[in-house]
Structures are given as structure tokens and as C-alpha cells.
Amino acid sequence: MEPTQMLSVGIDIGTSTSQVIFSRLTVENTAGYFSVPAVSIIGKEVVYQSPVHRTPLIDESLIDGEALRKMIETEYASAKITANQVETGAVIITGESARKENARMVLELLSGFAGDFVVSTAGPDLESVIAGQGSGAWEFSEENGTVVVNLDIGGGTTNVVLFDGGEVRARGCLDIGGRQVTLDSRGRIAYISPSAGRIAQACHLNLVKGEPVSVETLNRLCDKMSEVLEQMLGVAEPTPLLEEVRTQGSALFKLPADRPVRFVCFSGGVADCIYQPGREPFAYGDIGVLLGNAVRRGRLFQAFRVLDASETIRATVIGAGNYTTTISGSTISYTEGLFPMKNVPVLKLTLSEEERCWGGDSKFLYEKIKWFLAQNDAACVVLAMEGRRDPDYQELKKLAAVTADALDRALLPEVPLLLMVRSDIAKALGQIIRQKLSGKRPLVAVDAVKAEFNNFVDFGRPIMNGLVIPVIVKTLIFG
Secondary structure (H helix, E strand, O other), X not given: OOOEEEEEEEEEEOOOEEXXXXXXXXEEEEOOOOOOOEEEEEEEEEEEEOOOEEOOEEEOOEEOHHHHHHHHHHHHHHOOOOHHHOOEEEEEEOHHHHHOOOHHHHHHHHHHHOOOEEEEEOOHHHHHHHHHHHHOHHHXXXXXXXXXXXXXXXXXXXXXXXXXXXXXXXXXXXXXXXXXXXXXXXXXXXXXXXXXXXXXXHOOOOOXXXXXXXXXXXXXXXXXXXXXXXXXOOOOOOOHHHHHOEOOOOOOOOOOOXXXXXXXXXXXXXXXXXXXXXXXXXXXXXXHHHHHHHHHHOOHHHXXXXXXXXXXXXXXXXXXXXXXXXXXXXXXXXXOOOOOEEEEEEEEOOHHHHHHHHOOOHHHHHHHHHHHHHHHOOOOOEEEEOOOOOOOHHHHHHHHHHHHHHHHHHOOOOOOEEEEEOOOOHHHHHHHHHHHOXXXXXXXXXXXXXXXXXXXXXXXXXXXXXXXXXXXXXXXOOO
């Protein structure tokens, strides 16, 4: 079948900035025997990229949803694109914006700008991974088998992720960013975040809202912020301040003892100021330029090799969904009446994490699932793994016990237990789990479907007399 094209939109709502991008995806449909079309993206062309807008706020706790909607409508008009032309897309809300009181309501309001959106809030640790993928750090780590740390320094937070050979080994987030202190047109302090206040106190600086402040004073503040980032990466002695400014709900960032960091990469709005110095100190009415300068002259540039990011301010999700429709294997297990299900986030275990599950570590898996649900603001999750070829019954029984225990404790009682395994063990695994839980929880276990971290999955109604299930895997495209 000839390749076809589809129009996608990505809307990224961050702490400081929001943006819209339209892409034309070239997709190739190949129909297999007894299957629905399999869709693969073979090309992507950005056809319109909006200016970077300030994220409109009503106050410090509320996003101005109506102003945001009008801004996006304006960008649709500028691109000469209507909502009914857009076939797919993503709306992602990140940074401090994800913690605003009306974040979920705003997301639902914006989801109407296209048909079948992936709509998601990205918690601080998940955003770290997304930004690291968008900046090119993940790809560099995977291709070169090396350890890379990406620091995504935005307006309100710095999201940090460590990739080792393409695998996530550590992630975390600090309340350090370019909008932690803002100034009015007369050089007086308009806003000081609680985190910036704590850092100022540690520097013995007296920052007062409404009072003028010098560049020298704010340079001292930004030098201390940079030092806290250095503490996180092990090139400065840790102080209590490192824990004090850790973002609520973020994981504790732990450097692996066996693999030293070789490279660092920067993304986020402040990264532009790091890679391209020389701007006016208060060009954006905040400390972003000064913070970028502080990082550039600090120890991170001395201790590590610094990679150029393929994307900086646009490193978080600005693309849309790559939809791949496949058919599950026939060795599956499921509860009737659950389908269809749409936009369920995928938690893909790494091979080392999967080995811990085969070894019986349910506590680790429970904590991983709870973290993932919190990061995605989700109630449901698809647990994905590679599986083993021809495991014996005792091995399967141990894996079933671990997954059943972890998922049953992590999920609300009415939420189905969803498993996706590459190898053909789903039916046996699902049957053992069903027995262990005495059939009290709905269950879907499918095999022969490939899904990765940050994917979303749709489950269609069973076909061929219930033998197989259509599965649509949606891959977010970055940068």
C-alpha cells in the first residue's frame, strides 16, 4: 500500500512557556494476514512551529485556561489549520503547571483541539525522562553505551535524568529554575518562590518582594543554585539544602556507584542561556539568564564533557502520537466486558528491573508502579515486560505472585490489572494471577505486542470469536 500522510499537533504547557507545533507524518500501512493495518511512521516534517508564549496564569495556583485556549486557537489560525484537519496529537502539561489546581480541567478543555489526543500531566520524574529523550541525551547514551545526565532547567524546576546505555538509572527534580525570582520593569522583585527564599537564606541574602535588587545579589543566588545542581551530580559536597529544594513527589536522585557520569546535556528554557551566553541579565524579567551564566561558569562544565542538545526549550513533548495497530497473540487471558479501553499509559520494565521481578521482589515493583501512577496522574497502568522463553511453572508462579501482589496493592479495587508481554506466556501468567487473586479483579494479559516506556495503549474489542485483541500502541514523538 502507498504511504499516506497525516497531520499531527503537539501542545506543550510548561511552567513559564507554552507552544504549539504541527507536523506532517508520512505513514506506511502494511496489512498482514488476519490483521488490521499496521501503521509505521517513515517520515516527519514540521510544517508550523509557534512562537514560545508565556503560560497565562490567573494567579500562582491557577492556569488561565481561557487565555490558553485563545492562544492555541490563534496559532491554529496562523498555521491555517482547522481542528478537523488534525488527525492525532498530544497535549502535555509539565513543570509547576502540572501542579496547578486546575491542571486537569485545562487539559480536558484543550483535548478538544484534535480528535484522539494523548492527554497527560507529566510529574517531575517522568518529565525528566521525557526531556532527556527530547534533548538527544537518551539517544547518545544508547548509541555510545555511555552514562549521560540530562538537566532540563525550566522556569520552576530542574528535571534530572541519568541514562546508562539508554536505560534510566536515576531521575529526580529540584525546585530550581529561571522563574524562581521575577522582577518588574523597574528592577524590583515581583515574586520569590519558597525554594528561592530558602536558597537566599543559605547565602545570607535579604530578598524582599517589592524591593529593588542588584545583579550582584542575584548572581550570588544563582551561583548557589548552580552549586546545588553540582551537589546532585556529586561534584560538590552535599548540604541539607539539596534535600530542602527537592521537588515534592520527586524520587531521590542516586548516582550509580559502578558507572561514573561521563557527559552532561542541558535542555529547557535556561539551556538556551547556557549554550548561547551574552544576553541582557533581565531579558525575560527573571533570573533565567543569570542562572544559565552561573551553570556555565560552574563545576559541571569542568567535571564533565558537555553535549550540545538537539533541542533545548522544545525538548519536552512537542510532537504527536505515532499509532501502531497490531494484533495480540492468541495465548492471552482477559475478563469479558472491559473493552474498549483508551490511552492507558505503559510502564515498561527494564531488563534489570524485570529480573528483580522474576527473583520475587514485589516491594520494588509496588513502589515503581505507585511512582508511575503518581507521575502520570493516572489510575490505570499497563505493565509491560519482555518475558522469558519457555519458563518452567515455578518461575511463572513466582512472577505471577510478584505482579499480582504489586498491582493489587497499587491499584484501586475496581481498576483492571493489565499486562503486556513480548514472549508468549501471557495466558499462563494471567491464569495463575487470576487464581491467586481468586478472580476478584478484572484482568487483561496479552502477548506478542511491543510497547515501550512513555507509550499509551488502546485495547479494542476482542475479534475472531474472542481469540485475539486489537492493540493500538501510541508512541509520543519528541523534539
